Amino acid sequence: MIPIMESEDYLKKMLSTRRPGRKDVLAFYEHRLGGICQDPNLMLLPLDDHIVHRGDGVFETMKYLGRKIYQLDAHINRMKRSAKAIHLDPPCTWERLKEIIIKVAKAGEEDNGLVRVLLGRGPGGFGIAPDECPMASLYVVAYKFTPKPQHWYDKGATAFRTSIPAKQDWIAQIKSVNYLPNVLMKREAMEKGFDYPICFDEHDFLAEGATENMCIVDRDGTIVVPEFSNALPGTTLLRALELLAPERKSFFRKISEGQLASAREILVFGTTGDCLPIVRYEGKPIHDARPGPVCQRARELILKDMEENGLPF
Template identity: 30%
Template sequence: MSRIAYVNGQYLPHRMAHVHIEDRGYQFADGVYEVVTVSSGKLIDEAGHLDRLWRSLGELKIAAPMKREPLKFVMREVIRRNSIFDGIIYMQVTRGVAPRDHPFPDNTAPALVMTAKRLSIPKAAKKAEEGVSVITLPDIRWARRDIKSVSLLPNILAKQEAKDKGAYEAFMVDDAGMVTEGSSTNAWIVDQDGKIITRETSNSILAGITRAALLRELEEKGLEVEIRNFSVDELQNAREVFLTSSTSYVLPVVKVDDHVIGNGHPGSISLNLRGIYQDFMTSGS
């Protein structure tokens, strides 16, 4: 857990970090967030995360809390004060504090909070070696999933159902029977011909930063990826399945609902892609 948090201009001990009860993030989920991986002391894909943060703010018409360079300084200071070598930094921006009313308040300063925590690299590596299981659930979220909003209740319900069923993640399915994404991840399959497939970005899914980085790396290596929607049937009968996120990197999936994927062990393509992404992280790109 973060020992030092940043709250609206102050670095505070975590136990003393508070926001106002009329912060619109608390009352309306009127805010956005980003999670950036820290690996060997380096921020991974920082520019991509900040680009997405600014896009989310723009879509909700929330002013940026500060310019990018000062924000980058605060990020590094939070990492330094918490002695993070491998971990994550979490930042959240809300519309700010105002008397409770649905319309946007006038002249309200946005609120910024930031925390950091360590991650267990050995534990993450073990998951990759063994693979994880996922379940499928109906996608009940709102129609603007491209915005990284703090309004995550449907995601939380999906993640909890996965946990209750002994699974790592829940892949959500739209009304047409097509897989959208995980509750906190992007979904990928490898078909029986060895073709890598992932859904196209739109308002239906979040444009994952890890997803984008992996796509760039694969393009540079001349590896073909098919960008299209895929069904639950394709998912359950895929040669390989994996997911991507800032904290999971590239993580093989060995079971979907009651269907064992492949031979029940992480596939060679998924493991190769994980290695490609880890090389990207090590390169400091």
């Protein structure tokens, strides 16, 4: 028999229920309440928020190290583009959102961490029409950051071709909360024992990883980046190209699987890992199966940039 509980009993039971991952939550904010909380048991979303049952929303994740948030403006600008693409306005100004992000990170009381920003259509019903929701929802969470072990950079990682196809071009440009293809890619990688999945578009050209951008260094030492037709433009990748520009040429073009396999280096760019080397693809070595100089230099420049240009709080 399923009991019908009184509000007080329901709330008491909810707050005493174990939540996986609660130990990593540092602080969070919800726009409806207008405040920051540090109790993970109270980090709850309304079930009728369309971000939950329709995937109608966008998100960003940014890193902070040494109490400095990296590329805050770049992440906000990309969220603006994603929100505009789905006709969604935040419940506050974009400048106010930046203030909230900084305050949530500070309330987390840790030197290093990640901030997840979720902007949704808002609560209002279980249909699909956006006009059910009178106001957009905004959730900001600071949580612990666990960096990649050093051996990932010293020895390199492995990758394979996933069976999950690249997203259609129009949706790939939006950092939507609907990450089901990305989840399935990661699941397949774990099942097959590879570190990173790589997906390809309908014409068999390189697109992206589950949550990362991929690019190559060709035999001439030039950085070749796949066109962003079926991939999300990554903030880390774009900043790395800027930092490397005085030292290394780069250009965008379509990359076939054969060119990927014969590259001198395969680079993986993402918020959490900065720049990582792929040394084996489909079980076969990339060049000499060791991390290359471009990857090492890219990460060196990114870490230096974080220290010099991260936003302190």
